[in-house]
Amino acid sequence: MTLRAFLTTLTLSAVAATGAYAQDDAAKAAIKARQAQMDLYAFNLGALGAMAKGAVAYDADAASKAAGNLAMLTKLDQSRMWPEGSDDMSADNTRALPAMWENMGDVMAKGGDLAKAAAAMEAAAGNGLESLQAAMGPLGGACGACHKAYRAPES
Amino acid sequence: MPGKIVTTVIGLAVAGGVAGWFITAPQTVNAGLYSGLNGNAEHGKLVFDAAGCASCHTAPDSKHDGPPVLSGGRAFASDFGTFYAPNISPDTTHGIGAWGLTDLANAMIKGTSPDGQHYYPAFPYTTYTHAAPQDVTDLFAYMQTLPTDPTPSKAHDVSFPFNIRRSLGGWKVLFFSDDWIGPDTTDQIARGRYLVEALGHCAECHTPRNALGRLDKSRWLQGAPNPSGRGTIPDITPASLTWSQADLVEYFTSGFTPDYDSAGGEMADVVQNLSKLPKEDRQAIAAYLKALP
Numbered sequence: 507m508t509l510r511a512f513l514t515t516l517t518l519s520a521v522a523a524t525g526a527y528a529q530d531d532a533a534k535a536a537i538k539a540r541q542a543q544m545d546l547y548a549f550n551l552g553a554l555g556a557m558a559k560g561a562v563a564y565d566a567d568a569a570s571k572a573a574g575n576l577a578m579l580t581k582l583d584q585s586r587m588w589p590e591g592s593d594d595m596s597a598d599n600t601r602a603l604p605a606m607w608e609n610m611g612d613v614m615a616k617g618g619d620l621a622k623a624a625a626a627m628e629a630a631a632g633n634g635l636e637s638l639q640a641a642m643g644p645l646g647g648a649c650g651a652c653h654k655a656y657r658a659p660e661s
Numbered sequence: 662m663p664g665k666i667v668t669t670v671i672g673l674a675v676a677g678g679v680a681g682w683f684i685t686a687p688q689t690v691n692a693g694l695y696s697g698l699n700g701n702a703e704h705g706k707l708v709f710d711a712a713g714c715a716s717c718h719t720a721p722d723s724k725h726d727g728p729p730v731l732s733g734g735r736a737f738a739s740d741f742g743t744f745y746a747p748n749i750s751p752d753t754t755h756g757i758g759a760w761g762l763t764d765l766a767n768a769m770i771k772g773t774s775p776d777g778q779h780y781y782p783a784f785p786y787t788t789y790t791h792a793a794p795q796d797v798t799d800l801f802a803y804m805q806t807l808p809t810d811p812t813p814s815k816a817h818d819v820s821f822p823f824n825i826r827r828s829l830g831g832w833k834v835l836f837f838s839d840d841w842i843g844p845d846t847t848d849q850i851a852r853g854r855y856l857v858e859a860l861g862h863c864a865e866c867h868t869p870r871n872a873l874g875r876l877d878k879s880r881w882l883q884g885a886p887n888p889s890g891r892g893t894i895p896d897i898t899p900a901s902l903t904w905s906q907a908d909l910v911e912y913f914t915s916g917f918t919p920d921y922d923s924a925g926g927e928m929a930d931v932v933q934n935l936s937k938l939p940k941e942d943r944q945a946i947a948a949y950l951k952a953l954p
Contacts, residue, residue, distance in 0.1 A: 548921035555917055559907040643936050646915030646923055650932060653925030659892030 533592035537600045540587040543579060550575045551645070554631060558642045564635040573624070573631035576645075580621040594658050601658040609655075616652045623648040685830020687773040690766045694794045700762070700802025708800040710937040711860040712789065716930040717746045720812070731756070732810035737783050739888060741874065742819030744783040752809040765801045766794070772833065779829035781817065782837075782874065790839050791859030836875040843881070844952050853949025856942055861935075866894045866927065882953060889926075898953045909947035910940070 553572035556562045591597065593604040606613050623645045630641040709715070715729040717737070723730060733748040750756035757764070764775045772779060772786035780786060792800075822828055841858055845851035857863050868876045869885040884896035896902065904912070908919045916924035916932040924932045935943055 551917060551921040555911060555915075555921060558915075559911050561907065642911070642915040642917070646917050647933065647936070649923035650916040650925065650929035653923050654929035657925045659887055659889065659926050661892050 530591070530597075532589050533597045534599075536587050536589050536592050537597060537602075540584070541600075543582065543584075543587070546579055547576065547649075550579070554627070554638060554642065557635065558639045564638070566632045566634075569631035569638055570628075573628040577621075577624040577628040580617075580624045584617070601660070603656050603658055606656045613652070613656065616648070616655070619651065620645075620648040681831070684834055685827055687777050687779050687830065688771045689773055690763060690770050692763050695762050695766055695798060698762075698795055698798040700798045700800075702799070702802040702806050704796075705799035705801070705803025707938060707942075708792075708796045708860065709803055710934045711856055711942065712792075712800070713861065713931060713934045714749070714804075716927070716934060718749050728807050730808050730810050731804075732812040733814050734812065737888075738890075739783065739874070740872075741823040742817060744781055744817045744819070745815035747814035748810060748812050749804070750810040751805050751807060752811055755811055755813050756809060757804070758809065762798060762801045765804075766797050769797055772829075772837070779826050779833065781819070781823075781829065782832070785862040785865050787837055787876070788859065788862035788865065790837070791841070791855070793855075793859070796860075832873065832875075836873070840878075842878055843949055844954075846952060847948070849945050849948045850952045852942065853945035853947070853952075856938075856946050857949055861931075861946070863897070867897055882950075897950055899951060902950065906944070906947045906951055909950060910943050913943040913946060914940075 550572040554569060554576075557564045557569055588602075588606065590607065592600060593602050593607060594600050595604050623641075627638075627641040627645050630637040715731070717735055718731040718733055719729050719735075720732045721735050723732075731748065731750040733746045735746045737744045737746070748756045751758040753759045760775060767773045767775070768780065768784075769786055769789040769792055771790070772782065772784070774780060817824075841854060842864075843850075843854045843858065845854050864876055864882055866888070867882045867884060868878070869880050869883065870876055882897050884901070885894050887894050904919055911917055912924065913932060913935040915936070916929060918924070923929075935946070
């Protein structure tokens, strides 16, 4: 190998490695971002669920605020949160199955179902405890639909 | 003398074989228990949901809108091979449309098919054997209202010696019992026990098994490895399950855990079924779990 060829190979390898690191960082950041979003869902669901279960007294104003947050969260643009290489086979600290990337149409449809269920909760939460309780089931179903299909079991 | 021993040994072997043949013969229900009963399809739907029939018998890619199409086809990997849920839609050729009530009762209560074969216990008749005749009758009425589907059932992919159906007779003799496990100290707990131990078949996943696939009833609902090979199925006895009764009811209703994660995997299907039951039934299951030793 000539020195020139060697240097070219070295440079290309370095570029490739940098590319891989950049991609790795992007995957890590995306995984953190989407888990943060899941935490925000859970935090607001917690306010609604505590009332639904009777653990705290029903409060129409607090319920409406939590449901409003939830509905807003479902509207966040997630296009950068699910880059290639951020599934559980390629990256650490995630349970997102590779099947997600093979079925993006279905994933988007399930995301749409969640947005609808959250909108229904937003409309229901302020109208009394029974109305809130009735909206919990479909909301949980929408979360579960995606988790059932695309999340690996806890190891 | 050696000749006599040989004769004796052969004689014993034949006697043992004959006895074994009878012991391992598939059994049927007492048809008299079912003869006077009329099915209520509306209540049968609740039995269907509580027993989780759709979770296994709908097609792998089925959506959940409308009445379930029980075309079968889902694969269940196990240590013994892969089982495929059969078509149990009312199709007369490929489903169970030609069955009578006692055929369904024999299947659920005795694990015996209409042509006198043992079913593999991947079909949880070891649980359903506790089902009340009226519930089986109502379930039969409901299943007849469901859509037919012409998909042929897929043959199980099970290796020797487990592919010899008759050998299941021995398995049944050793492991198939209609004993109840949990308490029935109040009416509510008794109802919960019926839902868990007769219909819901929670133990099929939540109780560990021995090498021959027998549930270890001394570790009832204490958790087990996930048959999919990834992760574990949790202990749901009070020793490990710290959730309150209200937490359990919420989980059975919406699938939300106390920290507002949601049910995934097979449990998402289970929640989908449980959410269709009356609230009192979900409360009864929670009461039963909290009352376990």
